[in-house]
Amino acid sequence: MTGNSQSKFRAVVVGVSSGGVEALKQVIGSLPGDFPLPVMVVAHISPEADNGLALLLDDLCAIRVKEADELEKAAAGTVFLAPPNYHLQVEKDATLSLSVDPPVRFARPSVDVLFEAAADAFGPALIGVVMTGAGCDGSEGLRRIKEAGGIAVVQDPAGAVADAMPRSAIEAVVPDYIVPLERIAPLLVRLATEP
Amino acid sequence: MDPEELFDIEMRLLLNGVRQVYGHDFTDYSEASIRRRITHWLATSGYGTLSEAQASILRDREAFDSLLRSxxxxxxxxxxxxxxxxxxxEQVVPHLKTYPFVKIWHAGCASGEEAYSLAILLEEEGLKGRFRMYATDINNEVLQNAQEGIFPLKEMQKYTRNYQLAGGRGTFSDYYLARYEHAIMTKSLRDQIVFASHNLAVDSDFGEMHLILCRNVLIYFKPTLKERVLRLFDTCLIPGGFLCLGLKEALDGRRIAPRYAETVPKMRIYRKSYDREQSE
Known part of the structure; x- marks a missing residue:
């Protein structure tokens, strides 16, 4: 359930803030329904939001999109969104877990919290993606992913709605790929399916 | 061996030691959260590694207390x-009002924000003097804060908004006194809450309850510990009693679930059945 035996990766994690809804529509919307890895997403949204974003994306996208539930297995071919006002984490057995620990750099859910937990859980078998956003959430997490041997993908700041988050990520690590938004999904498909 | 793997080994050794020496069992806590918290503690502790810290933690109660608090x-x-x-x-308090006296267990109350919220709500609904709330937590330091009922004044604006959105019938500022940078909850609220130390992982129950509130605590536990705690709650709740969990905590699939019905979808307010036949 936690990935494809042909892939050397076990999961993708994505972090996005301002401009996130459009970016997610583009990237998640371009993933095939049988994408061979689980995708976990932290998008900064209002703590009072409901699961509307998950429902919207699920309608628009070929791949299944849902709000993450605790104890749920991170199954391939599914995108799990962090619930509003909870941190999303993943355990070593690929079970999702939630926490209400304090916001990290004013964010709950926090991209760093997800990325760090995922780096611990999946080590080199992880792809981390930082996209448009203000602030610097995700930079520390991406650094941890690189340290653990994973792959770092950053949206090209030049085309981002808000360029601070991708710029900060590029300062924190040397990304494996810096690509424009529309090339992120094809890149993920290629990485996930190449042996 | 990579440092993360080594850290995990050290963490397991430490938690095993803590369980044997102090009886506090964290081995059934979700690892991602506990790892994050221990990492945070280590960074501020002055020790370079968990192995270094372990000697002090296992031999010096104060060092352990610092870790425990954190x-x-x-x-x-x-x-x-x-x-x-x-x-x-709207949906639960009308049932509670049918009892002459209402007993409530708020498990995992932390620094008391939800305990005071509930006390305010019950006062406004006419239950003043007719309920007793037992608010418990594993962490004695936060319990102390909870008992004092002192909160940062800067939070009050947000709390006022929450109170109004929650259908508050009065003026939120009537429930506290502002002093310098702090807000102190009124004595009449504090008097109806009994704050007490309780460890859900090892301690037993509290007697019969009409309502148990335990929100966003079980999300930190592995399934075995969740089941233990839910069974504890089930033992305490009277038939027709209410169990309130966090919005992302569903009872589905848990062993006690057949005896409970969700009163309002998505709100995670469960009511225990009157039917004894459904008991295990």
């Missing part, structure tokens, strides 16, 4: 999830 701090806010509190007010 890894068991939960945070909340007043009227977190206003829709939940509104539902509680």
């Amino acid at each position: 890894i068991t701090v939960n945070v909340s806010e007043m009227f977190r999830d206003p829709a939940f509190f509104q539902t509680l007010r």
Whole structure:
């Protein structure tokens, strides 16, 4: 359930803030329904939001999109969104877990919290993606992913709605790929399916 | 061996030692959260590695207390999830009012934000003097704060908004006194809450309860410990009693689930059946 035996990766994690809804529509919307890895997403949204974003994306996208539930297995071919006002984490057995620990750099859910937990859980078998956003959430997490041997993908700041988050990520690590938004999904498909 | 793997080994050794020496069992806590909290504690502790810290933690109660405080701090806010509190007010309190006296267990109360929220709500619904709330937590330091009922004044604006969204009938500022940078909850609220130390992982029950509130605590536990705690709650709740969990904590699939019905969808307010036949 936690990935494809042909892939050397076990999961993708994505972090996005301002401009996130459009970016997610583009990237998640371009993933095939049988994408061979689980995708976990932290998008900064209002703590009072409901699961509307998950429902919207699920309608628009070929791949299944849902709000993450605790104890749920991170199954391939599914995108799990962090619930509003909870941190999303993943355990070593690929079970999702939630926490209400304090916001990290004013964010709950926090991209760093997800990325760090995922780096611990999946080590080199992880792809981390930082996209448009203000602030610097995700930079520390991406650094941890690189340290653990994973792959770092950053949206090209030049085309981002808000360029601070991708710029900060590029300062924190040397990304494996810096690509424009529309090339992120094809890149993920290629990485996930190449042996 | 990579440093993360080594850290995990050290963490397991330490938690095993802590269980044997102090009886506090964290081995059934979700690893991602506990790892995050221990990492945070280590960074501020002055020790380079967990192995270095272990000698002090196992031999020096004060060093252990510092770790314990740091890894068991939960945070909340007043009227977190206003829709939940509104539902509680409209759908649960009318049932509670049919009893001459109402006993409530608020498990994992942390620094008391939700305990005071609930006390305010019950007062406004006419239950003043007719209820007793037992608010418990594993962390004695946060309990002390909870008992004092002192909160940062800067939070009050947000809490006021939550209170109003939750269907508050009065003026939120009537429930506290502002002093310098702090807000002190009124004595009449504090008097109806009994704060006590309780460890859900090892301690036993509290006697018969009409309502148990335990929100966003079980999400930190592995399934075995979740089941243990839910069974404890089930033992305490009277038939027809209510169990309130966090909005992302469903009872589905848990062993006690057949005896409970969700009163309002999505609000995670469960009512225990009157039917004894459904008991295990």
